Amino acid sequence: MIEILTSAAFNTIQDLGRNGARRFGVSTSGAMDPVALAGGNALLGNDDNAAGIEIQTFPFRLRFQVDATFALTGADYVSTLAGLSVPPWWCKRARAGDVLEIGTPRRGARVYVTFGGGLDVPRVLGSRSTHLRAGFGGLDGRTLQAADVIPVGTPSCEAGRRFDFGAAPPDVAIAGTGSTEDRALRIRLMRAGEYDLFPEPVQARFWSTKWKISARSDRGGYRLSGDKLILDAPVEMRSHGVVAGVVQVPPGGEPIIQMSDANTAGGYPKMAAVIQADLWRLGQATPGSFIAFNEVSYEDAVAAMAPVNDYLAKLRATADLYRAL
Structure with a gap:
């Protein structure tokens, strides 16, 4: 107890x-x-x-x-x-x-x-x-x-x-996971279902902006402050399934990244999705800190999980040896 x-x-x-x-x-x-x-x-x-x-x-x-x-x-x-x-x-x-x-x-x-x-x-x-x-x-x-x-x-x-x-933390042990640029945590994303609804200048702004995690963020979602991603005309959509990592853009133009307690469905356009291999890094980002986005392919997103899985497997094997002493 x-x-x-x-x-x-x-x-x-x-x-x-x-x-x-x-x-x-x-x-x-x-x-x-x-x-x-x-x-x-x-x-x-x-x-x-x-x-x-x-x-x-x-x-x-x-x-x-x-x-x-x-x-x-x-x-x-x-x-x-x-x-x-x-x-x-x-x-x-x-x-x-x-x-x-x-x-x-x-x-x-x-x-x-x-x-x-x-x-x-x-x-x-x-x-x-x-x-x-x-x-x-x-x-x-x-x-x-x-x-x-x-x-x-x-x-x-x-x-x-x-x-x-103990063990080396993953941001030390896994190559590239501690990367920052201009004091912004770099997070990898893939395009999502409604990406092409946004005009090319808005798409470019999404990738080039250094986004600030709002104080209104929580386990449900991270609200981001920065350049607004406004569509030329409002889009009405039926609600669709969402999962952790999905980046939705409400009418106000400031993105929301769905996190662990995300709703199961929502109607805002989906701009992109954080890859699974970077969700843990995003979970350690504090309100008030900055993040920036890099686009990756589906193949790269799948491959990015291998170092994470290898890290946990090696940690478990090493811990088993210590406990046996």
């Missing part, structure tokens, strides 16, 4: 998402940075999809009520366990009574805490992820609060005596 001591708004329990329920109007939810969640679980020997805590408002504090193993991944944070520093992308063993404290990240938006055995909350529609708008999943479908007590599952493997190790 763990007890939450301090938690500001919007910190939730998440796994990799609720797949297969979009036909019922239920969004996927799940971690905004799935690589960080899967990486933390790999360090612990969990299934990639084990539920952990997504922290996006700080400080955050919890107490271990029993001995347990845990990992911290995601943003570049400052953290202590029982008063001793815990580096980023690291896993350790905690003793009953130890307090884990996580401060505001120096870089990045979200920190993930995973636990040996995962958080043992009920599955709803196949997932333990919190769906805030619907009010289910996670812990009673809500954000975490002080005094919450959450059960931890039974680890699938025993930790070795040297359970104190």
Whole structure:
């Protein structure tokens, strides 16, 4: 069991998402940075999809009520366990009574805490992820609060005596993923269904603009500020399915990137879509920061997942060796 001591708004329990329920109007939810969640679980020997805590408002504090193993991944944070520093992308063993404290990240938006055995909350529609708008999943479908007590599952493997190790974060280990230009995070996109509705000058503006992530952004979507992408005449469309990464352009001309809690359908024209290999990077971008877009082909988008999958596979293999010591 763990007890939450301090938690500001919007910190939730998440796994990799609720797949297969979009036909019922239920969004996927799940971690905004799935690589960080899967990486933390790999360090612990969990299934990639084990539920952990997504922290996006700080400080955050919890107490271990029993001995347990845990990992911290995601943003570049400052953290202590029982008063001793815990580096980023690291896993350790905690003793009953130890307090884990996580401060505001120096870089990045979200920190993930995973636990040996995962958080043992009920599955709803196949997932333990919190769906805030619907009010289910996670812990009673809500954000975490002080005094919450959450059960931890039974680890699938025993930790070795040297359970104190870490890994290079993906933006360091995966070539090209930390790329920025003119202080803007470069994100790769493909054209989407209604791209050709926009005149060529508007298309060029979309690719050349340095977009600012608005303070009105959240897990549902990132609203972008910059040059407006206005059509020559309004377009009325039937609602169509959307998924995380789709870039829609409402009549006001400022794009919205759908994120983990995206609606399942919408009628705004779809300009482009963030490739899967870059969604985790976008999930670590903070409101007020800048992003810019590079166009890639479908073939390039598929190939871009190989380094991400290789990173997680190597991390899991290395962690297995450490735990065996």
